[in-house]
Amino acid sequence: xxxxxxxxxxVTLSEEAFLTINCTYTATGYPSLFWYVxxxxxxxxxxxxxxxxxxxxxxxxxxxxxxxxxxxxxLEKGSVQxxxxxxxxxxxxxxxxxxxxTFGKGTLLTVNP
Amino acid sequence: xxxxxxxxxxxxxxxxxxxxxxxVPISNxxxxxxxxxxxxxxxxxxxxxxxNEISEKSExxxxxxxxxxPDGSNFxxxxxxxxxxxxxxxxxxxxxxxxxxxxxxxx
Numbered sequence: 620x621x622x623x624x625x626x627x628x629x630v631t632l633s634e635e636a637f638l639t640i641n642c643t644y645t646a647t648g649y650p651s652l653f654w655y656v657x658x659x660x661x662x663x664x665x666x667x668x669x670x671x672x673x674x675x676x677x678x679x680x681x682x683x684x685x686x687x688x689x690x691x692x693x694l695e696k697g698s699v700q701x702x703x704x705x706x707x708x709x710x711x712x713x714x715x716x717x718x719x720x721t722f723g724k725g726t727l728l729t730v731n732p
Numbered sequence: 733x734x735x736x737x738x739x740x741x742x743x744x745x746x747x748x749x750x751x752x753x754x755x756v757p758i759s760n761x762x763x764x765x766x767x768x769x770x771x772x773x774x775x776x777x778x779x780x781x782x783x784n785e786i787s788e789k790s791e792x793x794x795x796x797x798x799x800x801x802p803d804g805s806n807f808x809x810x811x812x813x814x815x816x817x818x819x820x821x822x823x824x825x826x827x828x829x830x831x832x833x834x835x836x837x838x839x
Contacts, residue, residue, distance in 0.1 A: 653828065662821075662823060662831060662832035662833040663775065663823060663833075664830070665828055668828070710775075712828070716762065716827075717763055717787075718763055718765070718825065718827045718828045719763075719765065719777055719788060720765075720775075720777065720825075721777065722775040723774065725774055
């Protein structure tokens with residue numbers, strides 16, 4: 620079945636450091652790929668998405684590129700801020716207009732000043 | 733910007749009681765979903781709803797669970813007889829947009 624494997628956390632960085640959170644997915648079909656962010660005590664917010672190979676999703680300084688050859692969708696940010704501290708979830712959709720999502724386990728990011 | 737809303741934000745119930753969690757999805761969307769997140773764990777798919785019927789459900793979504801869209805606006809998840817292990821955050825989603833969640837605590 621569909622699955623998403625995400626880098627285990629927690630990840631602790633200093634402000635302005637470079638962030639990478641790895642994510643790989645099972646290659647069945649042509650899924651859409653997503654990153655969601657969950658701030659402490661809050662729900663899931665869509666951070667960015669990509670719908671086909673070589674697409675780059677970007678938002679708030681975060682980027683992720685849909686790599687079909689490596690079945691990856693790694694999240695990156697060049698300079699993290701304290702306010703980026705949250706849990707980040709990688710997810711794959713079933714494809715098309717059906718947004719049934721399979722999530723990774725989540726990665727807790729803590730950014731220290 | 734339209735958003736998904738959920739009520740209540742927190743529900744405390746006794747084991748064996750019925751609970752109904754409510755969601756108002758985005759009005760022109762076609763697919764609606766319920767997910768749950770047990771504390772500290774990943775988000776798990778429960779059920780998808782399309783064209784006023786269940787289109788897919790997971791193994792978690794057993795006979796204790798049901799969903800309805802009673803009035804074309806609200807989208808509800810009912811748990812008939814809650815168990816301790818039902819304690820979790822329950823998220824409603826309208827296509828790829830999630831509501832803020834309902835924290836269910838079963839005592």
